[in-house]
Amino acid sequence: MSTNRAVAYLKPGAVEVQDIDFPSLELQDGPGVAAANVGRKCPHGVILKVLASNICGSDQHMVRGRTTAPENLVLGHEITGEVIEKGQDVEFIKVGDVVSVPFNIACGRCRNCKERKTGICLNVNPARPGAAYGYVDMGGWVGGQAEYVMVPYADFNLLRFPDADQAKEKLLDLTMLSDIFPTGFHGVVSSGAQVGSTVYIAGAGPVGLAAAAGAQLLGCAVVIVGDLNADRLDQARSFGCETVDLTRGSPAEQIEQLLGEPEVDCAVDAVGFEARAHGENSEEAPATVLNSLMELARAGGGLGIPGLYVTGDPGGIDADAKIGALKLRLGLGWAKSHSFVTGQCPVMKYNFHLMRAILHDKVQIARAVNATPIRLEDAPRGYAEFDQGASRKYVLNPHGALDNVSPA
Known part of the structure; x- marks a missing residue:
């Protein structure tokens, strides 16, 4: 089985990169996972090779100890990746697609999802409406500040970039579409x-x-x-x-x-x-x-x-x-x-059109937020510098996809 490395919250002021299980198309028990979600099968999901995953100010609230986040919670809800495996119920997303993952996890089936209120999906978090990857009280879906991650309801959730090679060239801008x-x-x-x-x-x-x-x-x-x-x-x-x-x-x-x-x-x-x-x-x-x-x-x-x-x-x-x-x-x-x-932004309400604005050079979002790629192993430094007020948007680069990518 392949290995997986991920950024986990330890205690206020501390994160570390840990070895974790390679993802499967079933939600396993672990830190922060809602009991009713343990064992939830996801034949509608995919496994992504993470190309970019960003450190978010919302993550900092947890890392500062300002939430009830449990020890060893794997962080990361801003994910861009390449599909390497798909479940039997995935019809339209293909292996090899490069995709943006909205931080909202949404089933696409409930009343709120059908009304485009994907930030408050009724079916993905037993505790309350709405779910997200790697976040306290959001259902326990494993975070994407990792080498690999599972994404459920892939046909509904994922924004597929029309040209994978072009997407990789503009990856530092496109990774901002997840959140x-x-x-x-x-x-x-x-x-x-x-x-x-x-x-x-x-x-x-x-x-x-x-x-x-x-x-x-x-x-x-x-x-x-x-x-x-x-x-x-x-x-x-x-x-x-x-x-x-x-x-x-x-x-x-x-x-x-x-x-x-x-x-x-x-x-x-x-x-x-x-x-x-x-x-x-x-x-x-x-x-x-x-x-x-x-x-x-x-x-x-x-x-x-x-x-x-x-x-x-x-x-x-x-x-x-x-x-x-x-x-x-x-x-x-x-x-x-x-x-x-x-409330949470319903990402799918906006991400397609903002993607087009990026691909057609109508906005330079990576320059605006001073996007700064760092290695996955450097995540603790990124968190510390961000917490000290650095004017940067740190982007984790677990597989080197951002090694030669600069802002548009």
């Missing part, structure tokens, strides 16, 4: 942004930068990105964004200097529950972003909220934060008739 590009784009679209809109994006991490690139792709007139990290603001400016330095306090005054008014048409939260207050050396204040967006979005504007919020946070700053209860100025949002869209 952060659709997620950032979803945040912008769900905020109501359109051609000519002014948009403020809170957070210049990879999702925020992907949202900014998506806003530009949509034709927004002004895209403003706010953050506390100077290097990340530099990265946002590198592809034409305006920026707000949140170490200087509330963003309203800086936005007014840019636009002539302190409000924007639309706002996006690309930070989530580990938000910090505005100002230099600020402390954690998890409702900061949501409250500031309600101040900054004009009356009748919209808020897209792809930033992650959780129902359980052992490291929360108080009893309310530990259960995801935040002190929101909902009255302000109500008075301004704001719309709010939250």
